Amino acid sequence: MGQYNGDPPVLLRMRGIVKRFPGVRALDGVDLDVRPGEVHCLLGQNGAGKSTLIKVLAGAHRPDEGEITFGGEPFAPATPTAAMRAGIATIYQELDLVDGLSVTDNVFLGHERSRLGFTRREEGDRRARELLARLGHGEIPPRREAGRLPAAGRQVVSMARALSHEARLIVMDEPSAALAHDEVDNLFRIIRELTREGVAVVYISHRLAEIREIGDRVTVLKDGRTVARDLPARTTPTNEIVALMTGRDIEHAFPDRPAPDAFDDRPEVLRVEGLTLPGSFEDVSFAVRAGEIVGLAGLVGSGRSEILETVYGARRATAGRVLIDGRPVRPGSPGAAVRRGMGLAPEERKSQALLLDQSVAANMSMAGLDRYSAFGWLNRRRERADVRAQIAALDIRPPDPDRPVATLSGGNQQKVVLARWLLGDRRLLVLDEPTRGVDVGARAELYGVVRELAARGIGVLLVSSEVPEVLGLADRVLVVREGRIVHEGDARGLDEPAVLNLIMEGSAL
């Protein structure tokens, strides 16, 4: 193992790592030291570069600059398999198990126990059982289909796979996100056991409480850079960590907001009463007034996106109701929501909103075709005229209705999605991560568009994982944590550290 010159040995050492993608520097000088047997926590906001860093370690991305040593040797894996062979295993947030294969097959996927091409099932099962037992889960049957295991069980299988490679470093990306409370305790027990055997863990989580419990040292990333490293995990004050994570370089230009009391006498466009979807959120109630932008802030998995989707009818609540202009909307039907005047800009623009092959015009009019038809016959002249008007109004570039929407930039694609709803009369726009994949310059423009729509009297319900976006754009902010609204207040009365605190721990600073 590494050279020992007075300091504790370092297992993984990263210096000045840079990774460029077209148009962005995802990593812009990352330093990281991980010692054997420690739990090293990686903290940073969305977009800080954590995922890219993980992929560099996993061998999925090659850094453009910088050096990495692992166990004292230079480390430059060409493929994920090479990284695994070298002893770095990665457990992704979305566990990469093959549901249809058995536990054993998953553990040894890619390096099956075999002789002359025939798998050796008995030996594989025995080895898998050993690994599972080592993880404290000897009760998981090796022949069980992985897809039939609960989330916690699947995670144990993922870890068994990591151990099957004799991993010396295991990277865990938000391992607790999919787990219930007692399952997290078991996860921690496993981590402690692994570290006792000298395995190092890079632990990524948004939950500060967890980091305090399991972590040894903390490295903080911001905008692709290491801003602080090797902080003690248990004793560094929360506000210091939050300050390191937030202090931003890039300020977004947000449009001016109306006065806080401007909406008091406006009618309620949307009213949500006691909405419940077990496992996602519970007893959620709020209202959006005409012209008001209401932002939902919360972690991935907090229930914020599920609330949005349920309001829109893409999911069906087990209790509670959604009212538009005081009248209930038929639950579980996006069609009904659209007829009552809702419109959605979903989180995954490409897979949930756009027909990528089709033209800008076809994408814009797809939700409002009935406006341009008599007995099913399309009036294409009127459709085109409206599309052109929207292209001009939202300044979509290039201003060509026939261009395939796939060739537009992210910001312009998002404008096409917004324009889709503006062809008809809308009461409420539901925006899920409206600036994801949109570059910084275009963001300010989109913010302007959203505020302008609100000024026309449309209510806006906004979800974003970027706290500054919610604070800068919304009039009122609802903070969601573990499926409940834990705070509601005027956006001007909150700052980023306060919201992050509410999101992560539930107590204001």
Add this chain to the structure above:
Amino acid sequence: MTAGDTDLKTAAVPKAPRVRREVHHIGLVAALVLLALVGVVTEPDNFATSGNVAGILALAATIGVITVGMTFVIIGGGIDLSVGALMALASVWATTLATQSYGPVVMVVCALLVGTGAGLVNGLLIAYGRLVPFIATLAMLVAARGLAQRMSDRKTQLVRPENDAIEALSTTKVLGLPLVVFIFAAVAAAGWVLLNRTTFGRRTFAVGGNPEAARLAGIDVRRHTLMSYALSGLCCGVAAIIIMARTTTGSSTHGDLYELDAIAAVIIGGTLLTGGRGTLAGSILGVLVFTLITNLFILNGLQTSDQLIAKGAIIVVAVLLQRRGLRAPT
């Protein structure tokens, strides 16, 4: 914003790349011309006669009408393997003694209703029963053939002389072409309008291209899917009328393997098997190319087995060319 500013911004954008459908159609048209030339050269006396041309078009009519329905189903993201069997069932049902006793109009209505009804069952199973289209329509293929055999007792049912109005669709000629060719043309034209000029057509592209986006845009994806399979069934009913006119029979063996010919025609016509993209004109051209090949092989006295090999080769070549033509510009 100044005028110069606008110019700069638009100038920076490369010329709009359009999907190259036209190019693909030119390829198919070229293939048709080439095949016609081969016909003229190899069989100068028989090929370019009005009788042969009428024959080719009449031959193309049955599979052509089915292909129109298949195009909707495939653009909508599905597949219909039951088309040949539905046509057979509709032809048998329309030629039973009981149906025939009501006269030719009832026979026609019967064929259309049987086709549409069976298509609705397909659609219900797929849209509301959540069966995979391949499996649901495979089951329908098998079951509809079985039902047709049962109804006909595995015998070929003749269209009775008093119902010769059916046969007249094939024997009566206008402008030198039998009426069934005009039926084919009418169905193709109606299909083109439905696909390109109506909300139904637009939604077909949306549902096939991105069902989740269609659903979130408020489109009733399930109802639309149901309707597209019913439409395919209706086309099978029309095809049954054409086959009855041409053969004066109803039989459980009609339309064997038509599903493969129809799918192949749609594919070489440039429609994506994964849905969301395609044209009706391409499908029709695909049908014509196939029929022309059949005709050339028959005229030249070649084996059907060679014909099958040639068709197979054409499918592969067409799809390979298509992939190059449609590769997204970056």
